[in-house]
Amino acid sequence: GAVVSQHPSWVICKSGTSVKIECRSLDFQATTMFWYRQFPKQSLMLMATSNEGSKATYEQGVEKDKFLINHASLTLSTLTVTSAHPEDSSFYICSATALVGGSYEQYFGPGTRLTVT
């Protein structure tokens, strides 16, 4: 149980184009999902909190107009990187909060490798 998927697993795009990444909770409903980015040999940095049916909450320093987040249902959140540039190249990972045994656990997707050329 508590499986989170991401699509695509990797994507290459040209500078100036937009890319959409999907995050799905496969066997549970997630009212809250999170989006992280991770640079090589670094830890995960939280970008934003995505709540079903409401606007995402962005961490300080994250451009909300560049990283558009939509949480349209209890099992799907999407991250769109708009007008991508090479510095946006990174590993993007989502997570979803699941109620397990009376406690909220956070499960991660497999990640999406974005390369902007």
Added chain:
Amino acid sequence: EDQVTQSPEALRLQEGESSSLNCSYTVSGLRGLFWYRQDPGKGPEFLFTLYSAGEEKEKERLKATLTKKESFLHITAPKPEDSATYLCAVQSFSNDYKLSFGAGTTVTVRA
């Protein structure tokens, strides 16, 4: 602001050589402390959540413990497949289920 410090940064072990990883934390009201395993190019894999000082959890060769200031992840008789980066994260009551991560400890187990 929640802070998490992991040590050492890297750990090289011989197969069967037990060791411990440390996670020191500062948080205003701990909701939970999480341990994850991350393999290169993959998302973190959930290992444990600890909620209160004195709590211990085990899974195969791994055992996690928690005090009021730190957590330890003990690896007993490791095997090469235990090679990975181990991440520690904290969640506070004041932070809406967000996780604050440490930098991780990269463990390499040689056969």
